Amino acid sequence: MARKLTVAAAQVGAINRDTPKQEVVQRLIDLLQQASFKNVKLVVFPEATLTTFFPRHLFDTQEELDTFFEHGADITQSTDVKPLFDEARKLAIDIVLGYGERTPEGTGYNTSVHYSASQDKIISKYRKVHLPGTVEPFEDPNAINQLEKRYFTPGNLGFQAYRAPGLVSNAVKSASAKNGESTVGKGDPVLGMMICNDRRWPEAWRVYALQGVELVMFGYNTGANMAHLWGSQDKPMSPEQAEQEALFHSKLVQQANSYMNACFSISSARCGLDDGKYDLIAGSAIVSPEGHVLNEAKTKGDELVVAEIDLSDCRQGKERTFDFARHRRIETYGLIPQQTGIVEPDLL
Template sequence: MARKIIVAAAQVGAINQDTGKAEVIARLINLLNEAAHHKVQLVVFPECTLTTFFPCHLFQTQEELDRYFEHGDITQSPDVAPLFEQAKTSGIDIVVGYAERTLEGNGYNTCIYFSASERKVLQKYRKVHLPGTVEPFEDPEAINQLEKRYFKPGDLGFPAFRAPGLVPDVVKQSTLKAGQSTVGRGDPIFGMMICNDRRWPEAWRMYSLKGVELVMFGFNTGGNMAHLWGSKPMTPEQAKTEALFHSKLVQQANSYMNACFSISSARCGLDDGKYDLIAGSAICDPEGHVVAEAQTEGDELIVANIDLADCRQGKEKTFDFSRHRRVETYGLIDKQTGVVEPELL
């Protein structure tokens, strides 16, 4: 049963500290209009789409920091509402990443899935695997990553969900017939991650165990984070090449190992003339092949026609979980956090 949809990653280039939010939203709407021209049904925007990637900076006051956060219902934010209005007008579902401040005062690195057909947010995700440090590096030339300072780890888990209005003639509860198979025949099953989550196979597997067919994530990944990663000496060019390699590697490998499509969307470019973020937005198929990828380091729409039916071979043959998984041997996965080596000889 073919279940075809047209999807896109909306890569977003450099955003400086003094770039106004209205200017950013105008750029996002331009990408959304381009998507409408290509009859795209779903667009994925990057992590922390609306501002410069502020965890690179150390802020001294809460007031300074809070201007980068959204408070309350983002769809009703005067600054951001025009993006959701355009999504509704164009009939395009969107995934948007942003910094969220809750009523309790907690900060989260968040993204939401907005359904144009339902005219509302269907699902929210908060980043689980926060990289970086709480305190900045002593070296004044270091590129900092202070997510652990500004955000709490996500508390919503990995919620898979179905997105209506994208594929016609799917099986619904109201149309289900006695004895009818529903596997691979309902509305698409989606999951969201953010940036560093893509490096953790546990995150992908949590979604895969719920039948996910498409995983979507945005990222802000530094091209030269030598202090953070503690890697062997490299030139900035070598470090950026390595960062791009790893970004593509984890997306392709996990798409294959979980028999699902994936869309990654980069916030990229040289912020404030100093903070170099990689591009490399891509769309991968369930065999791990890149079917479309970014060609620039700026604002760019990456489009692909995908058929979710292509997930069935991997899910039902190569990685038929019900036949091949051996959960009795995986006990350490949810019982142990750090490494415990075997005893010395």
């Protein structure tokens, strides 16, 4: 049974430290309107979409830092961001949006939400689990910092798959399911969210896959030349080589994990040259359950990357190649939940 859906990654180009959120939101609305002309029903925006990637900066005051977060329990009511959700409702397009979340208790999270246009509400929230970088800035004044561990707390919502209504026609509902009939692969889409560095961790994808995920969505802000974090001190790369390596790894993990977990995936980049010196890779892409790139960004700026997908294409991998119920051997995977760091065998 075909379950077709037109989706898009809404890549967002350079945003400077002093760029007003209202200006960014208008750019996002422009992308959403482009999506409407292409009959897109689901748009994925990047990680921390609304501002420059602020964890690269060390802030002098809490007041300035707080301007980069959204405050309160419901972002759809944020003065700055509400126009985006209003436009999504008007155009009948679901959106996935990443932003810095400050809870009423004062905790900071790197967060993503799925807003359902048909329901006019947030139907799922995800908080980034795998925070990269450092708490303290590097001693080298020329280093580009990544201070997510300073400004965010690791996510506490886990990798919870969910269904999104109103995206595919003729989805089987619990009330209409016939007794004894298998509803696997026939209901509303099973979705999952990640953010940036999470995409590099196979455990995250597998937890979603064990819930039958059909589409994984994530945004990212990935440095084009983060030598102090990722580079080899023994084999330094030119900025051009570093950017190509970052792009290669970004595409590698998306294609490989889409294939190994038999799901579509959408990645959306916050990219470009912020403040004329902080370079972020592009490379937004939509990938099939067989690991093929269906469409990808051609620029390093604001760009809508569109593809029609058929969620029934997930069934081959889920029911044949990787049929988890028949082939997984969980009695052999004990180290995964028991151990974090590497413990080598004893020396000979």
